Amino acid sequence: MEFVGLCVVLVAFLVALCLLLFLILIFSWWVFPNQKLKMLKKYGLGGPTPSFPLGNIEEMKRKSSIQSSVVSSNLAHDIHSYVFPYFSSWQKSHGKVFVYWLGTEPFLYIAEPEFLKKMSTVVMAKKWGKPSVFRNDRDPMFGSGLVMVEGNDWVRHRHIVAPAFNPINLKAMANMMVESTNQMIDRWVTQITSFNPEIDVEREIIATAGEIIARTSFGMKDDNARDVFDKLRALQMTLFKTNRYVGVPFGKYFNVKKTLEAKKLGKEIDELLLSIIEARKNSPTKKCQQDLLGLLLQNNEVDGRLGKTLTSQEVVDECKTFFFGGHETTALAITWTLLLLAIHQDWQNQLRDEIRDVVGGEKLDITLLSGLKKMKCVMNEVLRLYPPAPNVQRQAREDIKVDDITVPNGTNMWIDVVAMHHDPELWGQDANEFRPERFMDDVNGGCKHKMGYLPFGFGGRMCVGRNLTFMEYKIVLTLLLSRFTFKVSPGYKHSPSIMLSLRPSHGLPLVVQPL
Numbered sequence: 001m002e003f004v005g006l007c008v009v010l011v012a013f014l015v016a017l018c019l020l021l022f023l024i025l026i027f028s029w030w031v032f033p034n035q036k037l038k039m040l041k042k043y044g045l046g047g048p049t050p051s052f053p054l055g056n057i058e059e060m061k062r063k064s065s066i067q068s069s070v071v072s073s074n075l076a077h078d079i080h081s082y083v084f085p086y087f088s089s090w091q092k093s094h095g096k097v098f099v100y101w102l103g104t105e106p107f108l109y110i111a112e113p114e115f116l117k118k119m120s121t122v123v124m125a126k127k128w129g130k131p132s133v134f135r136n137d138r139d140p141m142f143g144s145g146l147v148m149v150e151g152n153d154w155v156r157h158r159h160i161v162a163p164a165f166n167p168i169n170l171k172a173m174a175n176m177m178v179e180s181t182n183q184m185i186d187r188w189v190t191q192i193t194s195f196n197p198e199i200d201v202e203r204e205i206i207a208t209a210g211e212i213i214a215r216t217s218f219g220m221k222d223d224n225a226r227d228v229f230d231k232l233r234a235l236q237m238t239l240f241k242t243n244r245y246v247g248v249p250f251g252k253y254f255n256v257k258k259t260l261e262a263k264k265l266g267k268e269i270d271e272l273l274l275s276i277i278e279a280r281k282n283s284p285t286k287k288c289q290q291d292l293l294g295l296l297l298q299n300n301e302v303d304g305r306l307g308k309t310l311t312s313q314e315v316v317d318e319c320k321t322f323f324f325g326g327h328e329t330t331a332l333a334i335t336w337t338l339l340l341l342a343i344h345q346d347w348q349n350q351l352r353d354e355i356r357d358v359v360g361g362e363k364l365d366i367t368l369l370s371g372l373k374k375m376k377c378v379m380n381e382v383l384r385l386y387p388p389a390p391n392v393q394r395q396a397r398e399d400i401k402v403d404d405i406t407v408p409n410g411t412n413m414w415i416d417v418v419a420m421h422h423d424p425e426l427w428g429q430d431a432n433e434f435r436p437e438r439f440m441d442d443v444n445g446g447c448k449h450k451m452g453y454l455p456f457g458f459g460g461r462m463c464v465g466r467n468l469t470f471m472e473y474k475i476v477l478t479l480l481l482s483r484f485t486f487k488v489s490p491g492y493k494h495s496p497s498i499m500l501s502l503r504p505s506h507g508l509p510l511v512v513q514p515l
């Protein structure tokens, strides 16, 4: 009798527990998001109607799949409606600031620089959050690296990481960049001399930039480092192939196999990097190695006295962040540049002339690279038309007041960089044309608003690695243009798409000929 009574109590307890869990889920997935939606509407923010539990994801997928079946035949640069068909269509009905939903997460869409300026004048860098849904989704890539940390942790990370990227430190890495690029050039020469001048430039440049970032981040001399490099690339492919439902409840379990694979790779990478770090810490000569890891360890030691250090796991996460944040973005800047120079032969010739005048035909002296003014204009224009980082993300950590709108604490923000970079209201009627000269006398390219050009983000959280990109861009392009000419292959299909970064979805085959 006593036993039966106990069973009844146990069953009643379990039923109550399930009910409680059910209520928690319903509240967090449905009631609270709906309250937020009502509040955002009250503050005057419109947007497409979401449905439970996918939000607007279905519509986004539908619009993308219609668009991706179309391949632009005319190499046009007006890519916004092509890469973000849903934003482009919602902009027409809801303007440049509205709310859309990824699963049960509201996102404030912003393509209005004045709105952004007003927000960033009241929110300091360390007060900005990064959307928790993305932090969880990208945890194997970035962990608690600089891209993802917030508040005082961000101040501490930035304080140690930023000095590693100063131009004097970067100069010491130039040789690694030259070596990796020359190895790629040798491969191309072998391929071309065997009568195959068509090269998938995107694949080649991404592989070389990956090698460069691994060498400049943690060196590639020992076997462990090579192993890390291979596993980082495998992790990237795994995450890349996963069809992720960010913001949807239990979204990461839709692809259990890939999620587990990514987790396993992430753990193996962490262990290998930790062993590299420990070996460096125990070897006074290796610690002074002039790569980013060496510089972080040195900065850590100096700042250790002030109690502002990074833990070994945080240093690991920074190395992974450099790899994932730094190599594909830089590679794509170079890749899109080669496409644009292949289309615009006049600019290709102008850059070659400039290289001859400024750098000469001798061994590359990197102190001369700053004289490549036209190349800088070309880079700026490429980053405008084809920004490798097509959006910037934030999350409000307090209510933010912009005029009579209040953006409530917790709201995610998606800043559409592609939209702003192609907006005729900001750039004029030639917004979709390749005109590097617009940057000749104006660092903002003649944009009508200072916050309309954001290839590296904005405010205190602006990209910490941009100096490394500038140097790598100039070195790789100088070496390539001094050896080859580039033409668009008849097999190239112009189909830019968003795969985390803005990439040519069918690669970039170019016809490459030695000079």
Ligand code: HEM
Pocket: 146, 147, 148, 158, 213, 321, 322, 323, 325, 326, 327, 329, 330, 333, 387, 388, 389, 391, 392, 393, 454, 455, 456, 457, 458, 459, 460, 461, 462, 463, 464, 465, 466, 468, 469
């Ligand atoms: C063309 C090349 C690159 C582009 C387009 C790019 C773009 C960006 C963007 C848009 C952000 C976000 C800024 C914001 O939230 O306001 C960012 C942040 C960051 N980038 Fe880059 N990046 C590039 C190269 C690099 C390189 C080479 C590295 C390192 C090796 C790097 C490391 C980082 C880090 C660590 C952050 C986080 C900064 C912070 O939150 O304090 N990036 N980058």
